[in-house]
Amino acid sequence: MDKVSSIFDLENLARERLPQVIFDYIHGGAEQQITLQRNLDDLRALALRQHDLRDVSNPQLSVTMVGETARIPLAIGPTGLAGLTWANGECEAACAAADFGVPYCLSTMSTSSIEDVAAASPKPFWFQLYLMKERKVNESLIRRAHEAGCSALVLTLDLHVQGKRWADAKNGLSVPPRLTLHNSLDMATHPRWLVSMLKSKRRTFGNLQGEVPHAGDVAALSEWIEQQFDPRFDLDTVKWVRQRWDRKLILKGIMHEDDARQAIDIGADAIIVSNHGGRQLDGAPSSIAVLPAIADAVGARLEVLFDGGIRTGADIIKAIGRGAHACLSGRACLYGLAANGREGVRCALDLFEQELTDCMALTGITSLRTIAPGTVTAQPRL
Numbered sequence: 001m002d003k004v005s006s007i008f009d010l011e012n013l014a015r016e017r018l019p020q021v022i023f024d025y026i027h028g029g030a031e032q033q034i035t036l037q038r039n040l041d042d043l044r045a046l047a048l049r050q051h052d053l054r055d056v057s058n059p060q061l062s063v064t065m066v067g068e069t070a071r072i073p074l075a076i077g078p079t080g081l082a083g084l085t086w087a088n089g090e091c092e093a094a095c096a097a098a099d100f101g102v103p104y105c106l107s108t109m110s111t112s113s114i115e116d117v118a119a120a121s122p123k124p125f126w127f128q129l130y131l132m133k134e135r136k137v138n139e140s141l142i143r144r145a146h147e148a149g150c151s152a153l154v155l156t157l158d159l160h161v162q163g164k165r166w167a168d169a170k171n172g173l174s175v176p177p178r179l180t181l182h183n184s185l186d187m188a189t190h191p192r193w194l195v196s197m198l199k200s201k202r203r204t205f206g207n208l209q210g211e212v213p214h215a216g217d218v219a220a221l222s223e224w225i226e227q228q229f230d231p232r233f234d235l236d237t238v239k240w241v242r243q244r245w246d247r248k249l250i251l252k253g254i255m256h257e258d259d260a261r262q263a264i265d266i267g268a269d270a271i272i273v274s275n276h277g278g279r280q281l282d283g284a285p286s287s288i289a290v291l292p293a294i295a296d297a298v299g300a301r302l303e304v305l306f307d308g309g310i311r312t313g314a315d316i317i318k319a320i321g322r323g324a325h326a327c328l329s330g331r332a333c334l335y336g337l338a339a340n341g342r343e344g345v346r347c348a349l350d351l352f353e354q355e356l357t358d359c360m361a362l363t364g365i366t367s368l369r370t371i372a373p374g375t376v377t378a379q380p381r382l
């Protein structure tokens, strides 16, 4: 894409193309957005030590993520309602990920359904599960993901209640949604987005249609969802899922060493150190701040994945240097999708790859598996 030099350009294009209500939804975090900001600031505050006298002509960027080869150490993470940014957005993003060669994770709260994405994507994808109080819905979603050939189930742990995003409430993206004069005008004045939405197969929660009575009524459906997040979610709940899913199981939302150790006991294949991109507990530390202790606590017993604040290739190296095996991207790829659909996601992935290559060359890293301790440090004192 011309004139795009960084993820921040994609963010600006997304801001221009989307109505404010949708941009605020993808961009924002919970409450005062303290944790959202910490994710960004703490990654940026880390320093990369440069090592010059090395041959860096043959960098190895690819890794395996839960047994699958990934061209760069990055998967596209689950983001609900991504299809409100681009027609059939999840199908487009999954195809971009498959063409490029990284895993794609579909959210329970996607607009495209599991079956839509399975039909569109040439490769298996991961499915992210939010556990509902109604267990038969969970059983059905797990079965559908299995039948669609999903290679991994990503169970999100940090949604006992939904974090409050103040901008969404003001914008009418609430339960039930409010169509105000302001957001109607906002949508009407973004005709490219509006036309794209009219062309989209779905505009609401595609996975839940057929699972829930009155699923066609957006207000009723969003009320049902709000009541379904389960405050009783605990270790037994995770065991319940493990018993029903025989492929790779990834636990997302680990921010504490104790939870990470329990993930090993339960037989998870990987964990994602994540604070939901600052959209749940506002005031939580950045995910990069807790990563080293969690990685130390689990050692090589399971794969430690990371998300929160990844906007450049250097951010990926910093996370790997602090103990992650690989990363996931939420907003960065979503900005790409919102800016230009499949091509925009491809652009985000190309940027990450180029930046990773450059950063490895300049730091003297030839393999992401052998980043020497001390390469990623706090900024040295002057």
Ligand SMILES: Cc1cc2nc3c(=O)[nH]c(=O)nc-3n(C[C@H](O)[C@H](O)[C@H](O)COP(=O)(O)O)c2cc1C
Pocket (backbone or CB within 6 Å): 025, 026, 027, 039, 077, 078, 079, 080, 107, 108, 109, 128, 156, 252, 274, 275, 276, 277, 278, 279, 307, 308, 309, 310, 328, 329, 330, 331, 332
């Ligand atoms: C718009 C949006 C929707 C999200 N929806 C989900 C979701 O449905 N399930 C989930 O587990 N995480 C969800 N997340 C969290 C992401 O998977 C990821 O943890 C987070 O975005 C990582 O931070 P980053 O955006 O700074 O990369 C969402 C994030 C955003 C920005």
